Amino acid sequence: MKVYLGMLLAVFVLIACTVEAADTPAKTADTIYTGGPILTMDDKQPKADAVAVKDGRIIAVGRLADLEKYKGTNTKEFDLNGRAMVPGFVDSHGHxxxxxxxxxxxxxxxxxxxxxxxxxxxxxxxxxxxxxxxxxxxxxxxxxxxxxxxxxxxxxxxxxxxxxxxxxxxxxxxxxxxxxxxxxxxxxxxxxxxxxxxxxxxxxxxxxxxxxxxxxxxxxxxxxxxxxxxxxxxxxDEGLVTFARAGSNLWAKFGYTTGQDGRSSEAAVKALKKAAADGDILIDVVAFPDVLEGRDFIKQSMSRDYVDNVRVGGCKLTIDGSPQGFTALRDRPYYDPVGKYPKGYKGYSAITQEQLQDAVNWCFEHGLQIIVHSNGEGASDMLIAAFKKAREKYGDPGNRPVLVHGQFQREDQVDSFKDLGVFQSVFPMHTFYWGDWHREHTVGPKAAENISPTGWIRKRGLMFGTHHDAPVAFPDSMRVLDATVNRRTRSGYILGPEQRVDVNTALKAMTIWPAWQHFEEDDKGSIEVGKLADFVVLSEDPTAVPSEKLADLKVLKTIKKDKVIFESKPGEPSARLRYAxxxxxxxxxxxxxxxxxxxxxxx
CATH class of the missing domain: 3.10.310.70 (Diaminopimelate Epimerase; Chain A, domain 1)
Known part of the structure; x- marks a missing residue:
């Protein structure tokens, strides 16, 4: 009985301490964001009226009346003026x-x-x-x-x-x-x-x-x-540093607070770090050097922590090429390729199965994340076989392997990637830029319907990321959003209507899910207490406008750790950045x- 009473007393003490902690004076916020719809990407609280921030991190999310206690004499109120705010975009794949x-x-x-x-x-x-x-x-x-x-x-x-x-x-x-x-x-x-x-x-x-x-x-x-x-x-020597500076600024212009340098290198990482040390990299950049060329560097440099906004996240591997250029490896002939190609031409791989297996095994052995470019069905068959062997040998090292692109997939391949625990970073923007071309020349009208099969992925309850692959296209976040929701080609054709997803799902594929992809879900991807104050202010609420208007939305401000790093100017064109x-x-x-x-x- 005494033991029981002691345990009961301990519970009451714990409850009392919790209540007291909740009633203690609140921290004074540096900034309170309010005045417009706030989409949090947090399923427990999808929308909020206000967000309080202290020292670059979120300390409260909810109703403005409840956040009044965080106001102090020096608290800045960030008025959204009716504009929408979402979490900072996380680049699922780019360069x-x-x-x-x-x-x-x-x-x-x-x-x-x-x-x-x-x-x-x-x-x-x-x-x-x-x-x-x-x-x-x-x-x-x-x-x-x-x-x-x-x-x-x-x-x-x-x-x-x-x-x-x-x-x-x-x-x-x-x-x-x-x-x-x-x-x-x-x-x-x-x-x-x-x-x-x-x-x-x-x-x-x-x-x-x-x-x-x-x-x-x-x-x-x-x-x-x-x-x-x-x-x-x-x-x-200064050229690569200028590349890094220009690229990171361009990403910020489109609302990305975290960028990726896919298929990077030791020299590219050094250039990023040099620019960052000079204060010129305002977003976070995670680099994935080529595993065929920089293993020692990857092993020595890989880190979950950013230093001056730059870190090495793991390995990159490329199996095949470009579908629109007819260099992706298919499992069947191209539909009607334009150019001089032999009968039955299926494209080709850039590496052998042995090279692929060796690279995948090395990453699994050392617990390193590997992101793999695979566009055609033939390339994905190679990748699935390699992942299966690596799993049999090393089990699951918790390295969250990533399929990059996976544009021409069979539905059975989606099942295989699910079984293997592979996260898919897909490329719905292809539906706009090359959807008509794919229907007419690369894969034909039937297979083109299932390019970047986000519908199949969600049907299996999986997360995914969407990307722009810049500089293949501008890192235009709103075009990524539009393509994922609408899948409208240049000619206006809806390519694969069953593969479309809703706006909220498409936003998660640009925020919280790629944050998980990069092992950063505890710090980024949603507007929740404890996470970084990385935000994007949009001209309108993407969940409240007609879906055909999504591409017309504008990124007005990009905010990194409570600091505005990009702000559009009235009448400013979509300018290309230029440097000396x-x-x-x-x-x-x-x-x-x-x-x-x-x-x-x-x-």
């Missing part, structure tokens, strides 16, 4: 450093992100950029353009070296396909790279040729990188080369 390339190259994107619609407008855009940026061309000794897409050109073909020779015959000209998987070089660039009629393509690459067998300028995968990387090696030309320090060029051979987008 922050390579995204900076958009800051120094000619914009060859097609509408709505650019003005290139045919070969003529592509050439004129390149020529005008070279004229407007004569100092940069003189310093870097090249003309570079980013983002052309043969699927959107009137001619439905890639430009050739002859086309680019009309821009310049004396200066190397190189243009990068929007996928980042291929590009075109002019005659001078081919000459400098030593590519001629007798050249053999490297493993995992293709040199396209004309009828006489001469290279036509179009280079795929590793054949392209073998030209692109040495040319970019001329940019100098790179230094041309030859002794430092190898740093850029080393980084870009691993850090370039290959997605």
């Amino acid at each position: 922050v450093v390579f995204g900076g390339l958009q800051a120094l190259s000619a914009n060859l994107l097609s509408p709505p992100d650019g003005k290139v619609t045919d070969i003529a407008s592509l050439k004129s855009t390149l020529s005008q950029w070279a004229k407007d940026n004569a100092d940069a061309v003189a310093a870097t000794k090249m003309i570079i353009g980013f983002g052309y897409d043969n699927a959107q050109l009137k001619e439905l073909r890639h430009p050739t070296r002859e086309d680019l020779d009309e821009v310049s015959q004396d200066i190397p000209v190189l243009i990068v396909h929007q996928s980042g998987h291929l590009g075109v070089a002019n005659s001078k660039a081919l000459e400098m790279a030593g590519i001629n009629k007798d050249s053999k393509a490297p493993a995992g690459g293709v040199i396209q040729r004309d009828d006489s067998g001469e290279p036509n300028g179009v280079l795929e995968e590793y054949a392209f990188f073998s030209v692109f990387v040495p040319l970019l090696g001329q940019l100098g 030309p790179f230094s041309n320090s030859p002794e430092a060029g190898h740093h850029v080369l080393d980084a870009l051979v691993s850090g370039m987008s290959k997605d």
